[in-house]
Amino acid sequence: MSQARLRPGSATPWLLLAPALAAVSFIVLLPVAQTVWLSLHRAILTRPRDRPFIGLDNYAALLADPLFWESLRHSLVWVVATVALQFALGFTAALLLNRSFWWRSAARALIVVPWALPSVIIGLTWSWMLDFNLGVANELLLRSGILSESVAWLARPDTAMPAVILALVWQGFPFFAVTLLAGLQAIPAEQYEAATVDGAGSWRCFIHVTLPGLAGVIATTLLLRMIWVANSLDVILVMTGGGPGTATHTLPLYAFLKAWSGLDFGYGSALAVVLTLLLLGVVIAYALRAGERA
Amino acid sequence: MPRDISRRAVIAGALAAAPLAAPRAQRGTMIRWWYHFDNPTATPDALVQRFEQANPGIRIQAERIPWGGGADYDNRLYASVVANNAPDAAMVKLQNLTRLLDMDALAPLDRWVDAWPGRTDIADAMWALHRSPDGKRHYVPVQYVVLYLYCRQDWFTQANLPLPTNFDQFLAAAKALTGGERWGFGMRGGAGGHDHWASFALGGGASFEKGGLVTPQALAANRWFVGLGREHRVFPPSAPADGFRQVIDNMKAGRTAMTIHHVGSATELVGALGDAIIAVPVPRGPGGRGWTAFGDGSNAVFAQGRNQEAAWRWISFLSAGEANVVFNQLSGQLPVTASGQRAWTGHPERFIRASSESVPLMATYPQSPKTTDWTRTVWPQTTQRALLGQTEPDEMMRVFERHFHG
Numbered sequence: 069m070s071q072a073r074l075r076p077g078s079a080t081p082w083l084l085l086a087p088a089l090a091a092v093s094f095i096v097l098l099p100v101a102q103t104v105w106l107s108l109h110r111a112i113l114t115r116p117r118d119r120p121f122i123g124l125d126n127y128a129a130l131l132a133d134p135l136f137w138e139s140l141r142h143s144l145v146w147v148v149a150t151v152a153l154q155f156a157l158g159f160t161a162a163l164l165l166n167r168s169f170w171w172r173s174a175a176r177a178l179i180v181v182p183w184a185l186p187s188v189i190i191g192l193t194w195s196w197m198l199d200f201n202l203g204v205a206n207e208l209l210l211r212s213g214i215l216s217e218s219v220a221w222l223a224r225p226d227t228a229m230p231a232v233i234l235a236l237v238w239q240g241f242p243f244f245a246v247t248l249l250a251g252l253q254a255i256p257a258e259q260y261e262a263a264t265v266d267g268a269g270s271w272r273c274f275i276h277v278t279l280p281g282l283a284g285v286i287a288t289t290l291l292l293r294m295i296w297v298a299n300s301l302d303v304i305l306v307m308t309g310g311g312p313g314t315a316t317h318t319l320p321l322y323a324f325l326k327a328w329s330g331l332d333f334g335y336g337s338a339l340a341v342v343l344t345l346l347l348l349g350v351v352i353a354y355a356l357r358a359g360e361r362a
Numbered sequence: 363m364p365r366d367i368s369r370r371a372v373i374a375g376a377l378a379a380a381p382l383a384a385p386r387a388q389r390g391t392m393i394r395w396w397y398h399f400d401n402p403t404a405t406p407d408a409l410v411q412r413f414e415q416a417n418p419g420i421r422i423q424a425e426r427i428p429w430g431g432g433a434d435y436d437n438r439l440y441a442s443v444v445a446n447n448a449p450d451a452a453m454v455k456l457q458n459l460t461r462l463l464d465m466d467a468l469a470p471l472d473r474w475v476d477a478w479p480g481r482t483d484i485a486d487a488m489w490a491l492h493r494s495p496d497g498k499r500h501y502v503p504v505q506y507v508v509l510y511l512y513c514r515q516d517w518f519t520q521a522n523l524p525l526p527t528n529f530d531q532f533l534a535a536a537k538a539l540t541g542g543e544r545w546g547f548g549m550r551g552g553a554g555g556h557d558h559w560a561s562f563a564l565g566g567g568a569s570f571e572k573g574g575l576v577t578p579q580a581l582a583a584n585r586w587f588v589g590l591g592r593e594h595r596v597f598p599p600s601a602p603a604d605g606f607r608q609v610i611d612n613m614k615a616g617r618t619a620m621t622i623h624h625v626g627s628a629t630e631l632v633g634a635l636g637d638a639i640i641a642v643p644v645p646r647g648p649g650g651r652g653w654t655a656f657g658d659g660s661n662a663v664f665a666q667g668r669n670q671e672a673a674w675r676w677i678s679f680l681s682a683g684e685a686n687v688v689f690n691q692l693s694g695q696l697p698v699t700a701s702g703q704r705a706w707t708g709h710p711e712r713f714i715r716a717s718s719e720s721v722p723l724m725a726t727y728p729q730s731p732k733t734t735d736w737t738r739t740v741w742p743q744t745t746q747r748a749l750l751g752q753t754e755p756d757e758m759m760r761v762f763e764r765h766f767h768g
Contacts, residue, residue: 086438113437114731115463116444187677199608200600201617223551223603225750309553312602313747329433329738331461 100344103337111334112245126338135314135322136339143318145229147298153237154297155290158244165245166252176249183242194235198222198307223310224271225315232307232316236297251262251285252278284357291354298347317341390419391672392511395661396439396452397428400626404692415681420672425449431553433738435618443467443666450667451677456658457737459494460729462591468500469663470717474674483699492660495729501660505695507624508720509557509655512631514539514619515640525642529566532645539619546596548618549618551749552605556741557655558622560727561644562587564653568759570728577762581756583647588748588755602746606739613639624657626694629712641716643723652697652723659695691720730765742767 107126107191113121165176182190198205200220209215221231259277268276279286304310310317310325320343327336342361397406409420428434436458440449443465454462462468481489484503492501508547513525517539526532536546550558566583568575591597598604610627612618614634622644630638646652661677663670664761680689687702696717697703706714727733740761748758 113440113444114465116465187725200598201608201612202615218599220600220603222599223600223750225752228603308603309742311552311742311746312750313752316745325739328437331437 069319075151103340105340106333107337109334113331113333126335130338133161138314139317139319139322146318147294149233150236150297151293155244157241159248159311162248162252165249179242179245187302188306190235190239195307198231223312225312228308228312230314232304236303247285247289251282255281288357291350294350295347390421391669392421392423392674393669393676394423394449396423396425396427396449398427398453399436399693404433409688413676417675422676446666448664448666450669451661451663451673454660454662456726457733461731463494467664469665469670470498470500472499478708480678483701488698490727501662502677502681503660503698505659505693506698507626507657508717509622509624510641510716510720510722512534512621512639512641513738516637516638517619526645528646537594540596544617545598546619548609548612548621549597549601550604550609551602551746554606556737558743559587561622561654565651566647570766572767575759581759584759585755591749592751602749625713625717628709632710641713641719653725654694654720654723656724656726670716736765755759
């Protein structure tokens with residue numbers, strides 16, 4: 069049975085890929101192109117017949133907008149703090165779940181619960197837990213003597229951002245825990261045995277076997293999570309709406325509010341495009357890693 | 363044989379066509395109507411059934427649209443108009459009016475309203491509030507509420523304080539009733555809190571006319587309002603972030619002595635506090651001036667609809683006679699008809715009385731395309747910063763003035 073060979077320049081691969089390319093173009097590229105196009109217009113939803121092309125005016129306005137720069141600063145804090153804490157907590161949980169104990173199966177199942185809950189539910193739950201008047205957080209801290217009076221966690225500019233970060237850390241750490249646990253289980257036991265024979269203790273095993281063995285998984289999960297957290301706004305929207313004042317105003321939230329509340333889809337699209345450009349470095353790094361692994 | 367085949371074909375064709383023909387005959391004119399009730403279990407099915415029985419040629423497809431603080435509902439409405447897929451009729455609010463008119467989305471209703479017997483059962487003042495800026499009528503009122511001041515009557519009695527009728531009495535009472543884990547006024551600094559601010563800033567002399575938010579009187583009124591939180595500390599520390607739910611729950615939990623809302627929360631508050639909760643009109647400012655928000659609710663017919671007269675018949679049905687009473691039992695608000703108001707038993711009498719006594723103070727926000735963005739974004743952001751001391755009260759008013767008047 070002879071093997072069919074493709075001639076160089078054959079259209080067959082492209083024909084086979086065409087359905088997937090068409091679907092991706094329709095679902096991804098078309099909305100992206102439309103967003104870029106909208107960002108070059110003064111596009112107010114309620115004035116569909118008055119949508120003039122204004123070139124880069126939205127981008128110029130954005131650079132002169134103090135709220136844009138403040139939102140960008142908040143976004144950086146939000147992404148770095150959330151991803152770092154999620155990673156630290158997730159890694160710790162993965163190491164614990166990789167050990168042997170009698171209820172390990174139940175623990176592995178339970179740890180996925182925060183990840184499985186809808187963000188809106190998580191936002192509402194944490195809002196009420198942190199509520200000044202009726203929240204369980206103040207009650208516990210007061211009873212344990214850690215606080216002498218209730219704190220309005222979501223109404224103070226110095227505590228609102230840590231509060232929303234805490235909620236998202238709780239939601240997102242299982243992602244790290246589960247993926248890093250899978251990575252830990254893929255490290256051959258022989259490597260630990262060899263290191264032990266060579267006199268390595270637990271710490272040196274961790275540094276010289278576990279971390280190198282997990283490096284690929286850690287890099288991929290960090291990149292993915294940075295993209296997701298940078299784009300996420302649901303928990304902030306539910307818990308603070310960006311407030312108090314603008315204390316938790318991040319870039320995706322600003323784009324959302326500008327389009328959804330202000331109905332200014334031109335300016336909102338410009339904000340979204342800028343956010344995408346800022347994330348492009350992370351996206352390219354992830355795509356390169358994914359390409360290497362493929 | 364050919365005759366048999368032909369006969370069989372005719373019978374088979376008739377049988378096949380029957381299910382198609384019958385529903386078409388029953389279907390008549392379909393009217394898509396968008397609505398929202400706060401109570402998720404309330405359904406207008408009984409009203410729809412009654413209307414369809416009285417109007418055999420018209421069917422109503424009632425579509426409950428998520429409210430999302432108003433933003434979700436409004437934006438879906440705007441998007442449906444842009445997509446040329448607007449409902450035939452929908453519940454609307456005055457703050458949508460100018461935007462919908464900008465979009466040529468609404469059908470004028472004057473010729474139908476003028477010939478409608480139910481028109482005279484709705485007060486002229488109510489019709490005047492609902493007129494479009496061009497003088498035409500695009501909205502038919504279906505429900506309303508007036509904001510008033512809820513008070514813990516028992517605490518006022520214990521402290522021997524009069525229920526407040528002016529700003530001075532309000533401040534004195536709020537200060538006297540603040541202490542420990544209790545605060546004088548449950549201020550709503552989150553979404554929807556502009557109604558609280560308005561009763562004090564606009565009641566104290568500010569207005570939305572050009573320059574009206576930055577007059578010396580307006581600035582003084584706003585300084586007084588912000589001072590309630592920053593200087594006198596009669597708001598809970600959570601006030602900058604508190605929304606409707608927190609404000610009402612604080613009142614129910616005995617954390618606040620007063621707050622501003624309408625009859626929509628009366629049943630819930632009475633359930634928690636019984637006779638201890640009472641309502642009075644919001645206090646008046648210097649010179650006896652007062653301002654309270656008129657919470658409107660109307661229906662409109664959309665210009666894209668091909669069955670506008672049928673849509674009018676449906677919305678006028680909802681604003682007349684017993685149907686309007688039933689509608690408001692579902693919505694938890696008040697009937698717009700004089701006959702319905704006389705027969706209304708949906709809320710305890712003291713809250714109906716407070717609503718009636720508040721009517722002279724009742725006003726609306728400017729019918730401007732900028733009002734919605736102000737209520738949803740500009741007001742909460744700026745006011746929260748002022749309450750937290752991140753900006754000065756005068757700058758807060760200048761931000762509002764720039765938002766409306768450039």
